[in-house]
Amino acid sequence: MIKLLVIFRKWILSSFVFCVLSGMIPALSEGLEFSGSSLPQRDRHVEARLLSDRSHINAGESWWVALELKHDPTWHTYWQNGGDAGMPTVIEWTLPRGVTAGPIQWETPQIVKMGRLDVYGYEGTCLLLVQLESSADAVFNEPLEIKAFVNWMMCARTCVPGRGVNLDLRLGIDDTALSKRKTEWFKHIKNAASKFPPKAQTDAFKANLDISSNRFDLQWENFPQSGELEDVYFFDITEQITSDKPQTLEQTEQGWKLSLSRAAYASAKPKRMHGWLRWKMAGEDFHWARLDLPIN
Numbered sequence: 415m416i417k418l419l420v421i422f423r424k425w426i427l428s429s430f431v432f433c434v435l436s437g438m439i440p441a442l443s444e445g446l447e448f449s450g451s452s453l454p455q456r457d458r459h460v461e462a463r464l465l466s467d468r469s470h471i472n473a474g475e476s477w478w479v480a481l482e483l484k485h486d487p488t489w490h491t492y493w494q495n496g497g498d499a500g501m502p503t504v505i506e507w508t509l510p511r512g513v514t515a516g517p518i519q520w521e522t523p524q525i526v527k528m529g530r531l532d533v534y535g536y537e538g539t540c541l542l543l544v545q546l547e548s549s550a551d552a553v554f555n556e557p558l559e560i561k562a563f564v565n566w567m568m569c570a571r572t573c574v575p576g577r578g579v580n581l582d583l584r585l586g587i588d589d590t591a592l593s594k595r596k597t598e599w600f601k602h603i604k605n606a607a608s609k610f611p612p613k614a615q616t617d618a619f620k621a622n623l624d625i626s627s628n629r630f631d632l633q634w635e636n637f638p639q640s641g642e643l644e645d646v647y648f649f650d651i652t653e654q655i656t657s658d659k660p661q662t663l664e665q666t667e668q669g670w671k672l673s674l675s676r677a678a679y680a681s682a683k684p685k686r687m688h689g690w691l692r693w694k695m696a697g698e699d700f701h702w703a704r705l706d707l708p709i710n
Contacts (some may be wrong), residue, residue, distance in 0.1 A: 448557070448586040450597030455579035459489040459568050464560065464581045465541075467603040468595040470588030471558055473512070474550035478603045479583065481505060481518075481542040481564060490535040491566040493523035495650060495689075497533040497657025498677070501567045503542060508561040512552025519543040519610055522690070522702055523649055525657075528569045532658045534649055535569075541606045558585040611690050611702035621687040621707040628676045630655060630687065630709070635669035642696040646672055648705075650689040654680040684709050 450466040461484045468477050483491055483503070492500035507515045521541055523534040546560070565578035588595060622631045632648060646663045648655070659675040687707045694700045 447584060450583075450585070450599060452581045452583040454484075455581060457566075457568075457577050457579050458574060459486040459570070460484065460491060460566060460576075462564055462579055462581060464562060464583040465599045465603065466560075466583060466585060466597060467600045468585075469597050470586040470590070470595045471548055471554070472587070473548050473552040473554065476545055476547040478607060479515075479544050479546050479560065480599070480603050480606065481544070481562070481581075482539065483536065483542070483566070484539045485537055485568070488537075488570045489568050490524075490526045490528075490537045490570070491540075491568055493534040493536070493649070494518070494520050495653055496535060496567075497650075498531050499528045499533050500535060500569060500573070503564065503566040505542075505544065506563040506565075508563075509546070510552075510554070510558050510560075512549045512554070513558065513560075514547050514549075516545040516547070519545070519607070521606065522609065522611065522692070522700075525647075528573065529571050533569075534657055541603065543603065543607055543610075554587045557587060559583075560585060609702075611704045614691065614703035614705050616705060616707055619705060619707055620710065622710045623676075623684065630674040630676060632672040632674060632687070632691075632705075632707075633666070633669065643670070644694055644696060645700075646670075646691070646693040648672060648674060648689055648691050650674075650687070652684065652686065652688045653677065654684050654687065655689075 448469040450469045452464040454461050454463040463482050465480045465482055466477065471477065485491065492502050494502045496502065505518065509515060519542070521536065524536060525532050526535045526537055560583040562581045563578055564581060565576045567576055568574050618634050618636060620633045622633070624631065647661055654677060655674045656677040662673040664671050685708065687705065687709055689705055691703050691705055692700050
């Protein structure tokens with residue numbers, strides 16, 4: 415009796431595999447093929463994969479593709495400006511005709527340690543978003559092959575240059591409603607996109623360079639939220655400010671002043687201060703805003 419059950423199970427399994435391979439169960443095989451995720455690839459201490467917010471694409475659409483990076487404990491990769499060390503992650507796309515990719519929309523950075531240095535990057539898991547767009551006159555006769563060569567520098571106590579990984583994402587072609595094309599990562603990616611810092615009202619801010627003290631002063635009169643201000647930090651993009659020295663906040667008669675130490679590698683006559691300002695009020699989560707100011 416037991417032997418008959420084993421034979422029956424093998425027959426059922428063999429029949430199922432035959433049906434899948436011969437195309438008799440197309441819905442199952444298509445669902446696996448257009449899942450919206452590439453296979454993960456690892457380069458030593460970091461694992462990467464591509465995630466799409468939709469599984470099928472039409473001409474004349476834009477959608478998000480996220481580069482997901484998972485770091486081993488204590489290891490990190492870098493933001494668009496790593497600070498006093500590190501290089502940003504780079505994505506080189508190979509796309510179908512009629513599809514273009516925008517710049518990386520960086521996740522808000524963390525202050526991480528490279529040896530004894532404070533630098534800007536990501537630990538744990540992060541999502542770097544890129545908006546892809548298909549032209550209105552694009553003609554797709556076969557599934558879309560979205561290919562990316564991704565390279566990063568990974569660091570902990572020491573740094574290891576990346577070798578790079580190749581990621582392949584396969585998307586279908588379909589004109590059905592968007593609700594039927596959302597992947598399981600749709601909400602996750604949408605949430606990440608909603609956290610991209612808004613542009614600040616720059617007329618409320620002033621940036622000054624004091625050559626004698628080799629410091630920048632970021633000043634403003636009123637803050638966006640009322641309440642007790644704490645944990646203010648400016649993440650510089652233009653490589654003018656060191657990441658390894660404290661930033662000092664003080665209240666003045668005119669409002670607030672954040673003092674920033676100039677980096678040894680800063681340009682001689684910078685014209686603009688460009689970066690992301692992070693702050694929090696007592697009992698709240700962090701707020702973020704993008705700044706792009708002339709330097710006086």
